Amino acid sequence: MKEKQFKHKQAWVKTFFHARGFKCTPQRLAVLSVLKNSPKHLSISEIHSRVREFLPKVGLATIYRTLETLEELGLVVKVHLEDGCHSYTVVSREHGHPMVCVRCNRVFEFRECPIDRMSKRLSRKTGFAIETHFLQFLGKCQDCKR
Numbered sequence: 001m002k003e004k005q006f007k008h009k010q011a012w013v014k015t016f017f018h019a020r021g022f023k024c025t026p027q028r029l030a031v032l033s034v035l036k037n038s039p040k041h042l043s044i045s046e047i048h049s050r051v052r053e054f055l056p057k058v059g060l061a062t063i064y065r066t067l068e069t070l071e072e073l074g075l076v077v078k079v080h081l082e083d084g085c086h087s088y089t090v091v092s093r094e095h096g097h098p099m100v101c102v103r104c105n106r107v108f109e110f111r112e113c114p115i116d117r118m119s120k121r122l123s124r125k126t127g128f129a130i131e132t133h134f135l136q137f138l139g140k141c142q143d144c145k146r
């Protein structure tokens with residue numbers, strides 16, 4: 001991956017981080033970039049080895065922390081797999097949810113959120129202050145279902 005391209009593609013990220021009081025570190029940019037450039041969801045060790053291609057000294061603990069932060073910011077979501085493991089993928093800033101193919105591991109995103117309205121209704125009804133929700137679909141993509 002070329003450095004220039006990498007920076008250009010991440011231009012909005014800096015503003016995004018700063019607006020939320022987070023620093024735009026090379027590690028955060030690298031993890032985001034690796035996930036964005038992968039059509040498939042990636043495990044922590046896959047992310048680690050890819051990030052090390054351009055940040056050779058980064059440790060696994062940093063990858064863990066970075067993923068936590070990116071998850072908190074809503075840029076990355078955990079993909080829960082059938083075997084109880086999980087991996088990671090990016091979602092768009094406008095609140096997306098992943099559709100995950102269990103055969104080829106590719107992730108497709110859908111933007112509409114049926115939960116939003118439901119959680120507002122639930123909040124009103126129960127007085128519970130709902131802050132977030134998780135939603136993902138597992139299945140076979142068009143290529144794999146044949």
Ligand SMILES: [Zn+2]
Nearest residue numbers: 101104141144
């Ligand atoms: Zn597939």
Ligand SMILES: [Zn+2]
Nearest residue numbers: 113115116135
């Ligand atoms: Zn949602």
